[in-house]
Amino acid sequence: MLPKALENAIDALGRLPGVGPRTAERYAYFLFRSDQSLSKNISETLDNLHTGVKNCPKTFALIDSSEEISPLYDDPKRDKKTVLVVEEPLDIYAIEATRAYSGTYHVLGGAVSPIDGITPEQLHIKELVARVAEDAVEEIIIATNPSVEGESTALLLQKMLSEKYPDLKITRLARGLPLGVDLGYADQITLSAALNNRTDL
Amino acid sequence: MLPKALENAIDALGRLPGVGPRTAERYAYFLFRSDQSLSKNISETLDNLHTGVKNCPKTFALIDSSEEISPLYDDPKRDKKTVLVVEEPLDIYAIEATRAYSGTYHVLGGAVSPIDGITPEQLHIKELVARVAEDAVEEIIIATNPSVEGESTALLLQKMLSEKYPDLKITRLARGLPLGVDLGYADQITLSAALNNRTDL
Numbered sequence: 573m574l575p576k577a578l579e580n581a582i583d584a585l586g587r588l589p590g591v592g593p594r595t596a597e598r599y600a601y602f603l604f605r606s607d608q609s610l611s612k613n614i615s616e617t618l619d620n621l622h623t624g625v626k627n628c629p630k631t632f633a634l635i636d637s638s639e640e641i642s643p644l645y646d647d648p649k650r651d652k653k654t655v656l657v658v659e660e661p662l663d664i665y666a667i668e669a670t671r672a673y674s675g676t677y678h679v680l681g682g683a684v685s686p687i688d689g690i691t692p693e694q695l696h697i698k699e700l701v702a703r704v705a706e707d708a709v710e711e712i713i714i715a716t717n718p719s720v721e722g723e724s725t726a727l728l729l730q731k732m733l734s735e736k737y738p739d740l741k742i743t744r745l746a747r748g749l750p751l752g753v754d755l756g757y758a759d760q761i762t763l764s765a766a767l768n769n770r771t772d773l
Numbered sequence: 774m775l776p777k778a779l780e781n782a783i784d785a786l787g788r789l790p791g792v793g794p795r796t797a798e799r800y801a802y803f804l805f806r807s808d809q810s811l812s813k814n815i816s817e818t819l820d821n822l823h824t825g826v827k828n829c830p831k832t833f834a835l836i837d838s839s840e841e842i843s844p845l846y847d848d849p850k851r852d853k854k855t856v857l858v859v860e861e862p863l864d865i866y867a868i869e870a871t872r873a874y875s876g877t878y879h880v881l882g883g884a885v886s887p888i889d890g891i892t893p894e895q896l897h898i899k900e901l902v903a904r905v906a907e908d909a910v911e912e913i914i915i916a917t918n919p920s921v922e923g924e925s926t927a928l929l930l931q932k933m934l935s936e937k938y939p940d941l942k943i944t945r946l947a948r949g950l951p952l953g954v955d956l957g958y959a960d961q962i963t964l965s966a967a968l969n970n971r972t973d974l
Contacts, residue, residue, distance in 0.1 A: 573869060574866060577821045577837070578825075580818040584814045584819075585818075589799060589803045598791075602789065602790045603822055604823065604826055610785075610788060613785045614782075614785040620778045624776065624778025625776045636778070637776075637778075
């Protein structure tokens, strides 16, 4: 019943994560009503997405296809003896936004999850283990997500790294109360952690 | 800091309605991680969107570019003496899904809204007025949204049409629609009831 071209666009946009038929319809109709340059702009950027972006072979961060290696690793100002480990490439930009970190990064490419069929072998763990020796790394900061998967991945990393490098310092991001959240709304695990890791005032 | 190609895709996707930077980032990264065929599929359908879809010159419904006129008008089974007036083309599909209507449609292209600068002249009202004479229309069913703009558009239409055609029957969808819910979001039973209980304006 709908024009074929519109239906095709709705179907395609409906494959984006979290986008149902109603939202896809809204996007498609909005694009149809908007100037054609917007659709063109989106389709061009999507065409360039796979050719213009690749993973850094060392840190697995996202880099321009023209780059050899992540500038966040290559920059001599970045301390290669400290490596902050994240699950996904975009997590890097959240840390960078704090301007509080000058070490390098390592992207695992996810977290161990038996339910989703993600095994340790699918993550970039052995490359991390190799980096510790290659770059004479002194500290690994584990910044996986505070989820069940992130926690078990952190424990696994801790085990694997400390077995091979007994002198390596392994830390993880502090657990505590986030800014602006009332004490009464904090979950018990967070609150316990905040209490145990209390700092001098 | 982000790879240029990824940043461009995030910027472009962020122009979709209701999509903030965080959602755009999620879409772009999902597409980068997915097989390239998905990005290709989306960009191709968007390229075809403007060339493959046009407005019916009679009813202003959306039709295939290859079609002369809306099949919902052209079909001899559709009663041309009854015209159901909607704000947007996609509203037609919500009415069609009820299978309770066999007349024809007329799309206004919006509702009168002084705040958004939409004047009656920008809507397809004069084409509707012309249709009443051309097709010897006997009943106009006004199915604008139950919003302030939709209601005032309904009253305006009633005034303009009844002045020119004193014998024309003008009805509107019954107040079965919950206030503040867009036509496209109404369930089929509510929409059928609203259609069956339409009241004189």
